[in-house]
Amino acid sequence: GAVVSQHPSWVICKSGTSVKIECRSLDFQATTMFWYRQFPKQSLMLMATSNEGSKATYEQGVEKDKFLINHASLTLSTLTVTSAHPEDSSFYICSASNWFSGRNNEQFFGPGTRLTVL
Amino acid sequence: GDSVTQMEGPVTLSEEAFLTINCTYTATGYPSLFWYVQYPGEGLQLLLKATKADDKGSNKGFEATYRKETTSFHLEKGSVQVSDSAVYFCALSDIQGAQKLVFGQGTRLTINP
Numbered sequence: 468g469a470v471v472s473q474h475p476s477w478v479i480c481k482s483g484t485s486v487k488i489e490c491r492s493l494d495f496q497a498t499t500m501f502w503y504r505q506f507p508k509q510s511l512m513l514m515a516t517s518n519e520g521s522k523a524t525y526e527q528g529v530e531k532d533k534f535l536i537n538h539a540s541l542t543l544s545t546l547t548v549t550s551a552h553p554e555d556s557s558f559y560i561c562s563a564s565n566w567f568s569g570r571n572n573e574q575f576f577g578p579g580t581r582l583t584v585l
Numbered sequence: 586g587d588s589v590t591q592m593e594g595p596v597t598l599s600e601e602a603f604l605t606i607n608c609t610y611t612a613t614g615y616p617s618l619f620w621y622v623q624y625p626g627e628g629l630q631l632l633l634k635a636t637k638a639d640d641k642g643s644n645k646g647f648e649a650t651y652r653k654e655t656t657s658f659h660l661e662k663g664s665v666q667v668s669d670s671a672v673y674f675c676a677l678s679d680i681q682g683a684q685k686l687v688f689g690q691g692t693r694l695t696i697n698p
Contacts, residue, residue, distance in 0.1 A: 471628060501685075510589075510690040511629075511674070560628070564684070574686060576621075576628035 469495045471563050473577035480551055481585055488546045488580045490561030496541035497563035501574060502534075505558040517544055551584045558582075587612040591675050591689030598665055599697050606660040606692050608649075608675035616677040618642075618651050618658040619686070623672045632660075632673070667696045 470493040480486050490500060499518050503511040515531075517523035517538035525531045533555075535547040544563075548555055558581050562574040592607040610618065617636045621629040633642030638653035647662045658675060675689040 508690065510688040511686075513685055513687075516685065562629075562686075573631060574684075576630070578626065578628040 469493075469563070469575040471497075471561065471575045471577040473559075473561055473580050475580060476578065477581040477583075479583045479585065482552050483550055485547055485549045486551055486582060488548075488559055488561075488582070490544045490546070490563070490577050492542050492563040492575070495563075495565055495575075497544070497565060498541065499564050500538055500544040501562045501564075502536060502544075502546050503560040503562070505560060505579070511560060514546075548582065551582070553584045556582055556584045587616065587677060587679065587687045589675050589677055589687055589689035591673075591692050593690075594692040595695060596692060597695045597697065600667055601664045602696075604660070604662040604665045604669075604694070606673055606675075606694070608658045608660065608689060610656050610658065610675075610677050612656075612677055612679070614679060615653075616679055618649070619676040619678070620647070620649055620658070620660050621674040621676060621688075623674065623691075625671070629674060665694075665696050667698050670694055670696045 472491045474489045502514045505511045514529045515523040515525045517536050519541050523536035538544040558579050560579040562576045564574045589610045619634045620632040622632045623629045633644040635642040635651035641650045649658050649660045672691045672693050674691045676686045678684050678686050
């Protein structure tokens with residue numbers, strides 16, 4: 468299957484600072500990338516969907532000014548958590564798909580980034 | 586809205602035991618159904634899927650059948666191995682729009698030798 472990487476794998480930051488998480492598709496072009504958030508022992512919750520070159524579409528309840536998503540190329544999307552607070556501590560997971568791959572839009576997932584805000 | 590409910594874990598079994606992880610869903614329309622597996626330190630991987638009623642998805646000895654009448658997609662394996670230890674997620678996606686996935690809460694499976 469296709470490979471998706473995330474960087475960093477974990478990050479600790481102080482309250483009030485901003486943190487950027489990168490999601491890269493290593494061996495295919497990602498026309499669409501998804502960002503999920505996972506709380507301990509809970510399901511993955513979709514935060515937003517981004518198509519390359521377009522603004523992200525956020526799910527209801529997700530603050531677009533707090534979670535900035537950029538998908539400027541077919542291999543890279545970034546999620547920036549602005550002015551992070553302890554309640555933003557979570558596991559963030561990205562996935563990528565290619566509408567034209569003929570694989571029925573299968574999503575390929577990154578390994579996730581653990582964010583801890585002190 | 587659409588939702589997925591999975592059997593709560595953790596589940597601990599001995600090697601060669603029979604495995605069932607229950608999954609039920611609610612959805613408008615006719616979703617596609619998936620099982621994903623997450624091994625320690627890795628991203629979610631698609632294990633199997635079914636796109637219409639009565640379809641059976643299978644992979645690596647795992648099977649799940651799309652049961653529209655009971656809105657279920659239970660995961661089964663006849664004889665588990667230690668290497669099957671992982672977290673398993675049931676999910677659905679609508680067939681319209683952006684193919685968004687809705688996940689269950691995940692079930693942690695541990696297989697003891």
